[in-house]
Amino acid sequence: MAAINDSDAERYQKWYDPDLEEVNPQIRHLLETYSNIRPADVVSHVNKIRARGFAANPYPCIGNYRFLNLTLLTHPLYKSIISKLQSNSFAIYLDLGCCFGQDLRQLVLDGVPSSQLVGLDIEGPLMDLGYELFRDRGTVESKFVVVDIFQGEAQGEPWTELVAKGADVVHCSAFFHLFPLALQVDAAKVISRVVRKGGIIVGRQSGSVKPAEVPAIKAGTTSFRHDLNTLAEMWENVGMETGTKWKVDGSLDEVGLQTKIKNAVEDENSRRLLFTITRVE
Numbered sequence: 001m002a003a004i005n006d007s008d009a010e011r012y013q014k015w016y017d018p019d020l021e022e023v024n025p026q027i028r029h030l031l032e033t034y035s036n037i038r039p040a041d042v043v044s045h046v047n048k049i050r051a052r053g054f055a056a057n058p059y060p061c062i063g064n065y066r067f068l069n070l071t072l073l074t075h076p077l078y079k080s081i082i083s084k085l086q087s088n089s090f091a092i093y094l095d096l097g098c099c100f101g102q103d104l105r106q107l108v109l110d111g112v113p114s115s116q117l118v119g120l121d122i123e124g125p126l127m128d129l130g131y132e133l134f135r136d137r138g139t140v141e142s143k144f145v146v147v148d149i150f151q152g153e154a155q156g157e158p159w160t161e162l163v164a165k166g167a168d169v170v171h172c173s174a175f176f177h178l179f180p181l182a183l184q185v186d187a188a189k190v191i192s193r194v195v196r197k198g199g200i201i202v203g204r205q206s207g208s209v210k211p212a213e214v215p216a217i218k219a220g221t222t223s224f225r226h227d228l229n230t231l232a233e234m235w236e237n238v239g240m241e242t243g244t245k246w247k248v249d250g251s252l253d254e255v256g257l258q259t260k261i262k263n264a265v266e267d268e269n270s271r272r273l274l275f276t277i278t279r280v281e
């Protein structure tokens, strides 16, 4: 992210919550069992990593601890994603915008070979902090690769290598909603080239009952919040422009939005958008 000026720094503090005194049971379980962190040390460990992550990249999902919500775990296809990956050792899962790689680690805990899982993010320092959060630098076999999705094939390897192999599951949570609609289309076109026929793109992001461009994290920029209709329209256009075809399923709900009234990022139209986008052609 570009240099942070004083007014940006003040804005970012709006979504920097006070240190936590407890974490949710799912992430506690992951940190205690996968990472072998002593129960008494879990909260202070998380608080320290959150502070360092926010200094590297002041995203709301880091400042407000949303990265502790293992959302892939709540996706209706979670169990079938595990089976898909376990039943075929060539099946590949990409976690685009993986941040610390929390959902990827949950898959490993749930029995998916880590060598089939790849974390992708534009911010190498966040993926690096993921090794510290989960204390698995020497054990996890997943690759964590710095990519800028907007560069697509122009960035050469390893992106071109990923496209050549293809992916069966692409997890993209809290990712598309960072960008205005035109850039979401650009990103979707790049992603469309990596997903194998029959493959899926799954995730959750900020949605809205009134789809529109809204002010984004960086002052003066916008990001588009979808409902299911605008999401389906976007993928229909992506399909037409790329010679592919997609089926969009999902739901808008209020999970995780209880604090929306005092939240600096959401408004009364905000909803959680949970989606599955299947490549049918």
Ligand SMILES: C[S@@+](CC[C@H](N)C(=O)[O-])C[C@H]1O[C@@H](n2cnc3c(N)ncnc32)[C@H](O)[C@@H]1O
Binding pocket: 057, 059, 061, 066, 067, 096, 097, 098, 099, 100, 120, 121, 122, 123, 126, 147, 148, 149, 150, 172, 173, 174, 175, 178
């Ligand atoms: C809001 S965070 C979401 C992290 C995680 N998926 C989650 O649900 O908690 C968005 C992530 O996308 C990454 N990102 C932003 N722009 C990107 C780009 N152009 N290419 C790849 N990753 C990008 C950010 O660095 C950040 O880690």
